[in-house]
Amino acid sequence: MDHVKSLKCLICAAEYGPDEIEYVCPKHGDDGIVDIQYDYELIGRRIGPAMLARNPDPTIWRYRPLLPIRPDSPVPPLTVGGTPLYRADRLARGLGLKHVWVKDDGRLPTASFKDRASALAVVKGRERGAEIITTASTGNAAAALSGLCASVGQKNVIFVPQSAPPAKIAQLLVYGSTVLLVRGTYDDAFELCLQAAKEFGWYNRNTGYNPYMSEGKKTAAYEICEQLTLGSSSLSQEERGAGGEVWAAPDRIFVPVGDGCVIGGIHKGLRDLLALGWISAMPKLMGVQAAGSAALYEAWRTGANALDMQPIEANTIADSISAGLPRDRIKALAAVRETGGVYVKVTDDEILAAIPALARGSGVFAEPAAAAAYAGLVKAIELGLVHPAEQIVVLATGNGLKDIASARGAVGEPFVVEKDLAAVKKALSR
Ligand SMILES: *Cc1c(COP(=O)(O)O)cnc(C)c1O
Ligand SMILES: [Zn+2]
DSSP states (O other): OTTEEEEEETTTOOEEOTTTOSSSOGGGGGGOOEEEEEOHHHHHHHOOHHHHHTOOOOSGGGGGGGSSSOTTOOOOSSOOSOOOEEEOHHHHHHHTOSEEEEEEGGGSTTSBTTHHHHHHHHHHHHHTTOSOEEEEOSSHHHHHHHHHHHHHTOOEEEEEETTSOHHHHHHHHHHTOEEEEESSOHHHHHHHHHHHHHHHTOEEOOTTTSTHHHHHHTHHHHHHHHHHHHTGGGSOHHHHOSOTTOOOOOSEEEEEOSSSHHHHHHHHHHHHHHHHTSOSSOOEEEEEEEGGGOHHHHHHHHTOOGGGOOOOOOOOSOGGGOOSSOTTHHHHHHHHHTTTOEEEEEOHHHHHHHHHHHHHHHSOOBOHHHHHHHHHHHHHHHTTOSOTTSEEEEEEOBBGGGOHHHHHHTSOOOOOOOSSHHHHHHHHHO
């Protein structure tokens, strides 16, 4: 790991060696989130856009020299990464925009973006010789850890709120995890998991605590820029940037935000690319929160410091972005503030309406939290925040099949017909 310089505390800027601390800066209890610092000069000598263009490996491990793992660490066999970036022209036209892409991370092995982070958790846990890996989750991070652990035969213990959607709980049980349904919120499950991990010496994947999760999530930013470059023949050379070894970057990326680890991870990936000189401008990160779980939106709006944020009572149909005290709030606020982006909030009704709108406009069926990113784009256009010619990426973070009940509530009922053609004709004429 000679390419990892240090783990730097985002509160006091203290730096630690990669083997010196496991999770957080010890000076701030469990809140001392750290950021992995790299030797970009060394990395730039090991990997570059031209070399990547020749690499047939579609997974996140194609970016291995940029990941904080040992060169010889085995990685899980499931195909994590390489999800499609669809150009969605019809969707764009309907919105009065020119360039919209949808990144479909619902296509990952356990059907959400969280596989990117959990894959790294499994590698790090096994580097540490962990007997058990644990996480608290609203559902998807758990399903991701569960599936990736199953792929390598790794024992794991999962804490999820009892209210998690049945499909996500089913995934955990099918993969063979030890599942603890907590009578409480996600925030309660998080605290309980922290306590248990400390008590029993388990390796802890928790978001906003384990610093390596952002590093897994950042791979989506690499993919977006790499894919945009490959697929951008319809853009002029000017629109693409300087050309040559430089990747294209979109103008804005819409990201659904709960704990803030995804948006922080995307920011990290983009900062890596800027530091390496592979992109020439920083996209604006657009954080989308549910109105019932909008702590980061409020902190951004009022200019509050992440450390002064107080827990709120979160309540939204988009379970994956329901977080009373966002665990990765330092990184999440920095992601939007440092890129000149914006936080927007969308109501549950707007999120539900976005599910069929996104599906019908692009063919991508998203769970409520993921559809929130699209609802956020609609909102941002209403607010006059988006220029029609901008290149926009919507991050679809989770598959619609994760939460059928919400999806069914957002659409009409099918025709029920007798088994004869007359009934079909009658139904179709209605
Ligand atoms: C976890 C998750 C998010 C939000 O990620 P945070 O890091 O909690 O902000 C968004 N969408 C889906 C589908 C998720 O599972
Ligand atoms: Zn510190």
